Amino acid sequence: MSTGFFNELWISKMMIFRGIYMCVFVSFTAIVIGTILGMFVGLALTYGNMFTRFLARFYVDVIRGVPVLVLILTIYFVLPVIKINFTALQAGITSLAIFSSAQIAEMLRGGLQNIPKGQTEAAKAVGLGFFQTFVFVSLPQALRQVLPTWVNTAVETVKGSTLVSLIGVVELTLVMQQIIGRNFLTMQFYAMAGLIYFLICFSIERGGKYVEKKVAIK
């Protein structure tokens, strides 16, 4: 290799930036969709009747029993067969969203069920309805409780987003592989990838810790 690592890094900076953007975009969209979906499933798990509870439990257990990679490949390959034409990007986001929704549903259920019974009873005593109790009493407490796990899920989703490179989404991992394919600086660029992912995940973790401290009950 005649050219040095930093030279190669400089040449490929735009590709890397685009890769980072794609990685963040995929993870962020997946987390947002997954959180919304997971809220519904979590509610079904906690307050649903026997049938919805069973369905939600089945969904959560199956998704949590399958590796992210298998989930991604399954959705990418199976969707076209049942006549849903998603691009690789859409399929990747969908699978990561489904993955995170199961985690979020499970932790929300835990959070809601951990709330002391006295709280909901007190709410009932002051005349709040089910919906009001949920929004003003249960949810704020549950959210505070699940925040650390939620941040964890967000980090897991970012880490899972590396796997969508397998179905051809040009995010950071695939970008790095393309760069390595050109200059064969394998170790350096994978280390670079590791560093970038570390920075992304570490800042999510730190940000989560900060918010946790902000919203903690003193």
Next chain:
Amino acid sequence: MDYYIDYSVVWRSLGTLFHALGIDLYMTLFSVALGSLIGLVVAFALVSERKIFRILSSTYVAVIRNVPLLIIVLFIYFGLPDAGFVFSEIPSFIFALTIYAGAYVAEVFRGGILAIPKGVGEAGMAIGMSNLQIIVFIKIPILIRSTMPALSSTYISLFKDASVAAIISVPELTFHIRKINLETFRTIEAWSTATVFYVVACFLIAFLLRRVERRVAIPK
């Protein structure tokens, strides 16, 4: 075009699939065993009084927990040969998963160490045990018993992570399923089989670990 369901392809390669699942289990078992040892040592370093131990161990845990497994695997399998360390697929994946497991297990154990009542260590000191003896004969047994539930969920997620080995073409379950998919286009059959295999395997592992948990649980 109408898709009809035909499981015969999957049925024919069922033996291979079980063998592939065996490779998954084998790699997981290896990494979990080694990773737990690393995790145990690192956890004690994390709560050590020596600052240098704390810095080194917390760097290891923070770095590994925030870097995707795929990047670690690719780095070890494709990157390390540049530095003269050549491994074949399975050992290199076990190496990667071990390092990965070590950080997660360390984090679990760290929580466990902090939860051990102070009096236990002091009691050991009172009967004249050395620091090492206190750790080996008192703290580690308590630690393993009290953290078993958290450990088992870490182990299960490591088993699922073993599917990443497919990417460096270790002939494990995901790899074979993908092969069946690409060779025969029996997409739904292949991936539903993968789902069933993984869900059932996770369920069985969870069942076994729960029995272990119950056996080693500290009676209240």
